[in-house]
Amino acid sequence: MPVEEQSGPLMADVARLAGVAISTVSRALANPGRVNEKTRRKIDAAAKQLGYTPNAMARSLRVGKSNIIMIILPGSLYYGVSQIIPQVLQSINKALIQNDYNLMIANLDRDVESERHILDLAFGGTVRGAIILSSKLPEVDGRSLANASLPIVSLLLDMSDVGLPSVVTNDREAVREVTAHLIRLGHRRFLYLAGPKGNYHDVERYSGVIEALKEAGLSESAVVRSGGNLDYQQGFDIGVQAAGDFADLADKPSAVIATSDDMAISFMSRMQRLGLTIPGDLSIVSFDGSPVCAFCSPPLSTIEQPVEEMGQAAVALLLAAIGRSEQKPKMRNVIRSRFIQRESMTAPT
Incomplete structure (x- = not known):
């Protein structure tokens, strides 16, 4: 019988209201394609009526695999009018969802406590991989993200010289x-x-x-x-x-x-x-x-900057590493930027 570590409505309550076995509810939540449409709708309706939220992290850890990808920011999200970081995040999130992964923002700063938290996530098995944005790898208390045995991709910063697959622009x-x-x-x-x-x-x-x-x-x-x-x-x-x-x-x-x-x-x-x-x-x-x-x-x-393309490329590289692709990843992946000429430029007078 599936075991859940959460308060509130349980999977057994959903099964009872929907009139199905607990194992059927488990299959419907983990892989909807394995349950027929009519049954899936009954389970979905029961879950919504009860306010049931499956503990996705606990389920993934039970099978020994997290479906969470950690994103490590260079610091504050605030970049004035520039939307580069938010646009990259949106692109990464979209690509991960399409591949049944979830995005976790690991930090909003890069102080010692934030670095320690990032490393705890990496070494504790909470995350399956990491994408680091335009910044160096966290290091604190003698630990480095490089030693966490975790697939990592660098985005917007070329770290190919230290063996880290990187996605950058020209x-x-x-x-x-x-x-x-x-x-x-x-x-x-x-x-x-x-x-x-x-x-x-x-x-x-x-x-x-x-x-x-x-x-x-x-x-x-x-x-x-x-x-x-x-x-x-x-x-x-x-x-x-x-x-x-x-x-x-x-x-x-x-x-x-x-x-x-x-x-x-x-x-x-x-x-x-x-x-x-x-x-x-x-x-x-x-x-x-x-x-x-x-x-x-x-x-x-x-x-x-080609933010959407770079985000997609970073996710593709990371998922290939998670899947232990036999093909050796290209270390430096360059996606060209596009010059947009507007009225702020002309010949000198």
Whole structure:
């Protein structure tokens, strides 16, 4: 007889009301396709009438397999106008549900207690696999997620060098192409709005700018960096700081490359407040592809990250690892971003 560890209505109560055996209720909840439609409807109606909720975690642990996938966030969900993290979560959740898995958000911060909680979930057998978003593996109390014998996929951060299958976009190439486009338009002086110094995304994107300058025969001095001391979550503040840096420059750039939409939007607002026109006095392009960019004034050119495709790819890699696929996974999986040119860019006057 199935055993349940929960309060409230039990599976036996559902079986009694539906007039079926407890084993039939168990089959209907675990695998509806094994029970005929009429019986399944009776069981479903009885469960709803009683307010019965099956303990999915207990059931999965009884058969030695959890159907829960843990998602590890880089920190707070708040990213201003940028919807990259929520969009990725939505894509991952949809793909997992389609494959009969459930998503668990393991943290909303990355302090010591959160790291310890993540590791407890991993080492305790509560989860079947993990996807880590744009951040390093948790390590605390001498334990590391890398040693939890758990399938892990890195998303938005390339950790293929440490043997972790990673799904990323072409940050460097995308920014290099946009910078080259600005150079073709005639721009020769640039302001780069930076993320935190040493951050993977900032390193890749700034490298794209430098490569485009070199290819065009321009020196690195053609670009001025602003920022580097704040996290991407503080993108609006980075844009405001950059506006101050721009005002202090004697030789003003004609084009701005922001590494997030938040930075670009707050920077553009401050420039317009100072009386500058976009793109007449200053061209601006950003990275992320938030939907709000289309509704800025003027509409903001941006590099749109393929968040849905990246989420799906991460889930596919993880499920292949869970299924112990004999095929060796590709360590670095790149899904190209898309440049959307809008009215915030033009040739310099």
